[in-house]
Amino acid sequence: MDPTQKKTMNRSVLKMKNGLPYFEIPEMAKLGWLRHGFLTRRGGVSSPPYDSLNVGDANGDQDGNVFRNRAKIAETFGFEPSRLILLNQIHQDRILLLKDAFPDLPSLLEYDALITNIPNLFSGILTADCIPIFVVDHKKRVFAVIHAGRQGTAMNITAKVIRRLKKDFASSPQDLIVGMGPSIGPCCYEIDEKVFLSEWEPFSTSKGTGKWMVDLSRINLDQIEKEGIKQDQIFAVDLCTRCQNDLFFSYRKEAQTGRQLSFIGIKQTTTG
Numbered sequence: 001m002d003p004t005q006k007k008t009m010n011r012s013v014l015k016m017k018n019g020l021p022y023f024e025i026p027e028m029a030k031l032g033w034l035r036h037g038f039l040t041r042r043g044g045v046s047s048p049p050y051d052s053l054n055v056g057d058a059n060g061d062q063d064g065n066v067f068r069n070r071a072k073i074a075e076t077f078g079f080e081p082s083r084l085i086l087l088n089q090i091h092q093d094r095i096l097l098l099k100d101a102f103p104d105l106p107s108l109l110e111y112d113a114l115i116t117n118i119p120n121l122f123s124g125i126l127t128a129d130c131i132p133i134f135v136v137d138h139k140k141r142v143f144a145v146i147h148a149g150r151q152g153t154a155m156n157i158t159a160k161v162i163r164r165l166k167k168d169f170a171s172s173p174q175d176l177i178v179g180m181g182p183s184i185g186p187c188c189y190e191i192d193e194k195v196f197l198s199e200w201e202p203f204s205t206s207k208g209t210g211k212w213m214v215d216l217s218r219i220n221l222d223q224i225e226k227e228g229i230k231q232d233q234i235f236a237v238d239l240c241t242r243c244q245n246d247l248f249f250s251y252r253k254e255a256q257t258g259r260q261l262s263f264i265g266i267k268q269t270t271t272g
């Protein structure tokens with residue numbers, strides 16, 4: 001198939017709970033044991049330029065506001081704030097694998113992806129233009145979170161996570177559901193040719209001045225499809241964070257800004 005052919009991705013739906021707007025993937029919401037949401041910048045307590053639902057604590061916002069925003073999200077979606085494991089995303093391709101038992105974790109988690117099957121463990125990705133990606137194995141009851149920016153995408157982090165699911169959890173591609181969150185679109189994502197990869201050409205437009213407009217979502221979509229996942233298993237919040245700056249934090253638009261949370265977790269069952 002011609003990779004430049006515009007594909008229509010399955011959509012997410014916008015919902016509202018306790019004053020928090022969020023996007024949901026219907027195919028994931030249908031699974032009774034899973035909770036997830038791609039939150040926006042709205043509904044929190046932080047002041048500009050972090051207004052208002054900033055979840056990132058490394059960008060200059062007051063710790064108290066970040067804490068209150070995280071607590072509101074946890075309360076709204078029914079989990080303990082202490083069960084939300086966030087990564088210190090470093091734009092690399094390291095994957096944290098947590099299998100079967102809740103671990104003692106170091107405070108500094110320098111990873112850009114996490115895979116787990118542990119109930120009542122929530123994880124998430126913080127973004128302001130990069131792509132938050134969830135991969136769920138609906139049969140094995142495993143999920144992965146991925147932080148895919150330019151550097152992670154160049155290192156094929158999304159493909160690597162799917163390969164780990166196959167290797168460590170015996171996941172079959174046909175059992176996987178993928179959700180891609182809001183990120184900067186090809187309308188707004190300009191990069192210098194110094195960091196441009198030739199393999200991205202089918203998903204990019206040259207500006208003829210040493211600059212490229214790049215479609216990071218389609219590059220990740222290509223990685224996902226090459227791992228055997230079909231179009232009808234892939235869903236997206238198909239909105240550009242920079243264009244929709246009223247709804248999302250955008251680093252490219254604002255530079256000093258907050259981070260929105262995309263979270264996912266396996267609901268605690270009464271049988272343990």
Ligand SMILES: [Zn+2]
Binds near residue numbers: 185188189241243244
């Ligand atoms: Zn845009």
